[in-house]
Amino acid sequence: MTRRTQSSADARQAPPGVLAAPAPGALRAVPRRRPSHDEARFGLLLAGPSLLVLGLVSTLPLAFLVAVTFFRIEVTRPWATGFAGLTNYATMLTDPRFWHSLRVTAVYTVTSVALQVVLGLAFALALAGEMRGRHVLRTAVLLPMVLAPVVVGLVWRTLLLTPRYGLLDYLATVLGVGSHSWLGDPTLALGAVIVLHTWQWTPFAFLVFTASLAALPVEPFEAAMLDRATAWQRFRYITLPLMRPAIVTVVIIRTIVALRAFDAIYAATGGGPGTATEILNLYAYRVAFNGLNLGYGATLTVTLLLVTAAMTVLFGRLRGAVESPA
Amino acid sequence: MRRMSRRALLRMTAGGVAAGYLGRAGEVVWAAAARTDPYATARINWRQLAGERIHILVTPVHYFTKFRAVTSEFTRLTGIEVTFEVIPPREMREKAVLDLGARTANYASHTADPMFLPLYAANNWVEPLDLFLDDAKLTDRAWFALEDIVPLWRRANTVRGRLWGMPVEGEVTIHIYRKDVYDRLGLRPPETLDELRETARRSHAPAQNLFGLALRGFRGAGQNMYIWPSLFRAYGGQWFDHAGRPTVNSEAGVRSLEYYVSVLREFAPKGVENWNWPEIMEAFAAGTVVQYVDANSTASVIENPAKSKVAGQIGYQRWPKGPANKRVTSIWNWAMPINAALPSRKKQATWLYIQWLASRPTQLSSATFKETPDAVVRTGVNRMSIWQDPEYRKVIAFTRDYADVVLTSLREDTDADWRPRIPEWPEIGEAMAIAIQEALVGRKTPKQALDDANAELSRILRR
Numbered sequence: 001m002t003r004r005t006q007s008s009a010d011a012r013q014a015p016p017g018v019l020a021a022p023a024p025g026a027l028r029a030v031p032r033r034r035p036s037h038d039e040a041r042f043g044l045l046l047a048g049p050s051l052l053v054l055g056l057v058s059t060l061p062l063a064f065l066v067a068v069t070f071f072r073i074e075v076t077r078p079w080a081t082g083f084a085g086l087t088n089y090a091t092m093l094t095d096p097r098f099w100h101s102l103r104v105t106a107v108y109t110v111t112s113v114a115l116q117v118v119l120g121l122a123f124a125l126a127l128a129g130e131m132r133g134r135h136v137l138r139t140a141v142l143l144p145m146v147l148a149p150v151v152v153g154l155v156w157r158t159l160l161l162t163p164r165y166g167l168l169d170y171l172a173t174v175l176g177v178g179s180h181s182w183l184g185d186p187t188l189a190l191g192a193v194i195v196l197h198t199w200q201w202t203p204f205a206f207l208v209f210t211a212s213l214a215a216l217p218v219e220p221f222e223a224a225m226l227d228r229a230t231a232w233q234r235f236r237y238i239t240l241p242l243m244r245p246a247i248v249t250v251v252i253i254r255t256i257v258a259l260r261a262f263d264a265i266y267a268a269t270g271g272g273p274g275t276a277t278e279i280l281n282l283y284a285y286r287v288a289f290n291g292l293n294l295g296y297g298a299t300l301t302v303t304l305l306l307v308t309a310a311m312t313v314l315f316g317r318l319r320g321a322v323e324s325p326a
Numbered sequence: 327m328r329r330m331s332r333r334a335l336l337r338m339t340a341g342g343v344a345a346g347y348l349g350r351a352g353e354v355v356w357a358a359a360a361r362t363d364p365y366a367t368a369r370i371n372w373r374q375l376a377g378e379r380i381h382i383l384v385t386p387v388h389y390f391t392k393f394r395a396v397t398s399e400f401t402r403l404t405g406i407e408v409t410f411e412v413i414p415p416r417e418m419r420e421k422a423v424l425d426l427g428a429r430t431a432n433y434a435s436h437t438a439d440p441m442f443l444p445l446y447a448a449n450n451w452v453e454p455l456d457l458f459l460d461d462a463k464l465t466d467r468a469w470f471a472l473e474d475i476v477p478l479w480r481r482a483n484t485v486r487g488r489l490w491g492m493p494v495e496g497e498v499t500i501h502i503y504r505k506d507v508y509d510r511l512g513l514r515p516p517e518t519l520d521e522l523r524e525t526a527r528r529s530h531a532p533a534q535n536l537f538g539l540a541l542r543g544f545r546g547a548g549q550n551m552y553i554w555p556s557l558f559r560a561y562g563g564q565w566f567d568h569a570g571r572p573t574v575n576s577e578a579g580v581r582s583l584e585y586y587v588s589v590l591r592e593f594a595p596k597g598v599e600n601w602n603w604p605e606i607m608e609a610f611a612a613g614t615v616v617q618y619v620d621a622n623s624t625a626s627v628i629e630n631p632a633k634s635k636v637a638g639q640i641g642y643q644r645w646p647k648g649p650a651n652k653r654v655t656s657i658w659n660w661a662m663p664i665n666a667a668l669p670s671r672k673k674q675a676t677w678l679y680i681q682w683l684a685s686r687p688t689q690l691s692s693a694t695f696k697e698t699p700d701a702v703v704r705t706g707v708n709r710m711s712i713w714q715d716p717e718y719r720k721v722i723a724f725t726r727d728y729a730d731v732v733l734t735s736l737r738e739d740t741d742a743d744w745r746p747r748i749p750e751w752p753e754i755g756e757a758m759a760i761a762i763q764e765a766l767v768g769r770k771t772p773k774q775a776l777d778d779a780n781a782e783l784s785r786i787l788r789r
Binding site: 076164182185186269289 | 600
């Protein structure tokens with residue numbers, strides 16, 4: 001509701017050209033009693049301090065970050081500092097390592113989010129019914145999420161994946177896959193960090209899906225049973241459509257988090273071997289804090305921010321589309 | 327004896343009895359007195375800055391634990407209070423650079439990477455130490471004896487003719503091998519890199535879980551780029567030509583990287599591309615690696631029977647020679663600079679601390695200080711005179727010639743240009759580390775990797 005009021009307010013302030021074709025949100029907006037002058041002032045007074053703090057700790061640094069992208073700031077070359085216009089962005093477009101890291105980010109995000117949704121849903125369905133030890137299993141499934149990502153990265157790197165000593169490497173040997181340098185081979189390493197991320201965050205999807213399953217109405221299922229629908233049909237035509245909002249929510253949240261993943265990869269591979277697992281976030285960090293090129297590092301970060309924001313808007317639209325036909 | 331007055335006799339007796347009663351407490355007092363004494367001979371007023379407080383950023387390693395433990399003596403001597411913040415090296419570097427760059431003066435000093443000193447100096451983030459060394463009010467040069475501090479480390483910390491960081495602890499890379507395996511197979515310690523490859527080939531027995539050789543493979547300016555430069559230089563490689571253009575893809579470069587890649591691919595355990603020194607040391611201590619080339623400081627762990635299966639069966643020698651007929655070790659030392667953003671009194675207090683820490687008495691007393699019952703000794707003291715001191719040599723006598731191996735390496739086996747000492751090092755080190763690892767995992771050939779790295783270096787330097 002607040003959002004709608006907001007957008008209608010925006011529409012009012014917009015130039016006439018924009019008003020001629022009002023946004024769909026504005027059309028839906030219901031005219032409301034305008035708050036009295038006093039009320040508005042009181043509201044502002046209440047929100048003031050937190051808005052101020054928010055501005056100081058989030059908006060201001062963000063504006064500063066964007067400003068920095070237009071400057072050349074290299075700590076290793078203090079004498080060269082100065083306004084650079086769009087040079088940093090131009091550099092980025094011709095920087096093969098940037099494109100590479102963008103590709104890695106895309107593969108990493110899409111694959112790990114897809115896996116999380118599928119596995120999370122599967123676990124939620126499997127543990128939904130009445131069964132012995134369900135609570136223990138549920139707790140066990142949730143455990144990885146409690147760990148700090150850095151710890152997860154280190155544990156996978158040392159205890160699980162070390163050739164000849166790691167638990168998973170041992171399993172792979174027993175299963176006939178053979179011992180591999182999981183984090184040393186460029187292709188395997190990317191796979192490994194995806195599996196690692198999936199392992200840690202599937203519990204989140206599981207949690208949301210479990211809650212959502214529990215809240216589903218029973219009637220459609222009873223009706224389907226009467227119609228002798230198979231388990232697959234019940235899942236495909238009832239469960240899945242009813243779960244769609246939850247799935248979209250999980251996809252949105254997990255995508256945003258996957259895009260800004262950092263700690264686990266940093267601890268597990270450091271972006272290596274070579275640059276095989278170097279996601280955009282890690283590359284930006286390397287440029288800014290290892291290479292001490294702050295201007296370019298900020299440019300990469302702002303780009304990542306734009307990508308994330310674009311995804312959020314896109315998914316937001318998608319979600320709106322899911323919710324409105326209902 | 328007859329001349330001795332009754333009072334003196336009484337005093338002596340009383341002293342003896344008291345000492346007897348006090349027992350261990352008495353010993354502690356005596357030891358403390360003996361430790362503080364040598365500072366009294368310095369002709370400066372140690373208490374001139376009493377009441378100052380300084381905050382120092384250090385890494386969590388055993389020698390700094392010792393330094394931190396003995397620092398209470400410094401406070402007693404000078405009245406200057408010292409507090410520490412302890413974080414791992416990589417993060418410490420970033421924090422230090424941000425503090426220096428933003429001139430927030432949070433840290434009076436830190437344990438700097440010598441490779442960063444050209445950057446610090448270019449930005450005037452730290453003060454040249456010569457300012458303090460030449461100030462007779464603050465330094466007794468005869469007492470401090472700067473010349474006694476490992477010359478190579480001082481050279482590594484010198485930029486534009488001035489010293490920017492004081493070495494307080496350091497190391498060299500040496501060749502460490504299993505004597506028992508060598509003896510069993512009739513191998514002789516290798517003189518050259520080719521012979522090293524040969525010993526790896528002959529001792530390599532993966533079926534018995536014994537691997538011929540390990541070197542740091544993990545990507546990083548302080549990881550694979552800590553070992554490969556020794557090979558690069560031993561093959562005769564030059565970082566730059568006369569015009570200052572990078573030349574890492576020279577023939578020497580390519581051949582040295584080919585050597586590194588081939589020995590590790592053939593003889594190292596799987597996963598070596600993600601190994602840093604702790605992994606190598608652990609594998610060696612577990613008895614699965616025949617030999618490695620890394621820091622001499624690992625000796626205090628692999629020679630500890632509680633932590634190592636191979637203690638007492640280890641040989642040490644200098645780096646084998648490369649085709650350019652030289653042995654090239656690392657020059658690593660923890661350098662302590664003085665933050666230029668500090669108020670002047672704090673700078674002076676920081677200098678007193680650095681002078682005290684780098685001085686011979688503190689270096690000696692901290693070397694064998696036991697912060698815990700099973701504490702290891704320091705194997706990186708900063709003074710040539712201590713390396714020659716029979717007392718100290720007894721403490722680090724892991725083998726008959728260990729101390730000599732380290733001492734000779736310190737004296738003869740490197741040049742200050744072991745790695746490129748320029749302000750752009752952080753970026754260059756990173757670019758090189760990626761290239762080396764890409765070659766090691768076979769994503770690129772050594773030639774390709776170095777061609778790309780050279781282009782990247784040119785781009786970094788031209789910008």
